[in-house]
Amino acid sequence: MNVYEAIAAGFVMGLMGSFHCIGMCGPLALGVVGLETNSKKKVQSALKYNFGRAISYTAMGALLGLIGKQFSLAGFQQYLSIFCGILILFIFLYPQISKNKFGLLGNWNQKIQTLLNAQFTKKQSPLFHFELGLINAWLPCGLVYLALATALASGNFIASCTIMFLFGLGTIPLMLSLQLLGNYINLQWRQKLSKAVPIFILLSSSLLILRGMNLGIPMISPMVETSGTCIKHCCKH
Numbered sequence: 722m723n724v725y726e727a728i729a730a731g732f733v734m735g736l737m738g739s740f741h742c743i744g745m746c747g748p749l750a751l752g753v754v755g756l757e758t759n760s761k762k763k764v765q766s767a768l769k770y771n772f773g774r775a776i777s778y779t780a781m782g783a784l785l786g787l788i789g790k791q792f793s794l795a796g797f798q799q800y801l802s803i804f805c806g807i808l809i810l811f812i813f814l815y816p817q818i819s820k821n822k823f824g825l826l827g828n829w830n831q832k833i834q835t836l837l838n839a840q841f842t843k844k845q846s847p848l849f850h851f852e853l854g855l856i857n858a859w860l861p862c863g864l865v866y867l868a869l870a871t872a873l874a875s876g877n878f879i880a881s882c883t884i885m886f887l888f889g890l891g892t893i894p895l896m897l898s899l900q901l902l903g904n905y906i907n908l909q910w911r912q913k914l915s916k917a918v919p920i921f922i923l924l925s926s927s928l929l930i931l932r933g934m935n936l937g938i939p940m941i942s943p944m945v946e947t948s949g950t951c952i953k954h955c956c957k958h
Contacts, residue, residue, distance in 0.1 A: 730871055731884035735891015737921045738864035749837075753853055754900045766850040767900040773854020775889025781858075781869055782885025786878035793876030802933030805870035809926040813863050813919070830861045858889075863922050874929055 753770045754763045792801045836856050840849070858865070868888040872881040 727875060727877075727880035727883040728887055731868065731887030732891040734864060734868045734871065734884075734925070735888040735893075736895070737918060738862070738868070738888065739892040739895035740918060749857065751900060752841075753850060763901060767897050769848075769850040770854040770857075770900075771889075771893045771896055773851040773856075774858040774892070775854075775886055777855045777858030778865070778868070778885040778889040779882055782872045782882040783878070785869060785873040785885075786875070786881025789873045789876045789881055790878050798874070798876040799933040799935055801876065802874040803930050804933075805874045806926045806929030806931075806933070809863075809867055809870045809922065809929070812866055813922050813926070829859075833857075833860050864918060867922050867925050870926070870929060874932070 754766045789798075789801065792798055833856065837853070840853055840856060846852075865888075868885060872884040875881050875884065
């Protein structure tokens with residue numbers, strides 16, 4: 722995956738992720754700026770919060786980019802793409818057949834919620850909203866998992882960071898609109914939008930699997946010739 726593909730993939734997933742956020746995470750997003758009465762401060766607080774999330778997403782991308790690069794160098798990038806697609810399908814489907822809303826990450830969700838609660842109870846600093854965003858990014862979320870899987874499957878450090886940073890930026894337009902115009906955005910409408918997210922996750926995870934199957938389908942499952950541990954089209958001089 723080149724940088725241009727990473728930019729497109731990250732931003733599109735971010736936009737879809739924001740549909741989920743305004744439908745399911747609206748109360749938290751509104752609570753971040755709920756105490757602000759000054760319009761300018763409200764905008765500043767919302768921007769700090771959202772860029773905090775983007776920074777955390779980028780840090781996740783950097784870590785997975787290092788891991789994915791090793792798989793790519795070893796010639797396992799295709800298998801990694803298939804694995805990531807299957808893993809996302811499993812993580813998404815498990816809560817649907819389980820009584821545990823957060824699936825296998827219930828304990829992790831509780832820890833992040835505890836950190837968020839602690840943040841709200843401490844004395845506010847100039848970085849208060851930015852820190853909230855940093856923490857909030859780690860809450861369990863299917864769209865974040867999909868973006869992380871795509872970043873890992875890219876097998877490229879720069880592409881991985883780009884995907885996650887653009888994912889964060891892609892969520893900002895709708896999230897910012899919700900935070901600034903929350904009372905004017907109908908709750909029913911937000912919930913209807915969030916229903917499109919599972920379809921997007923299923924399609925995208927299926928695409929990850931197809932990309933790793935080397936079927937020779939342009940844009941969907943391109944043919945990648947390998948020689949030893951080197952991917953040929955990446956090693957031409």
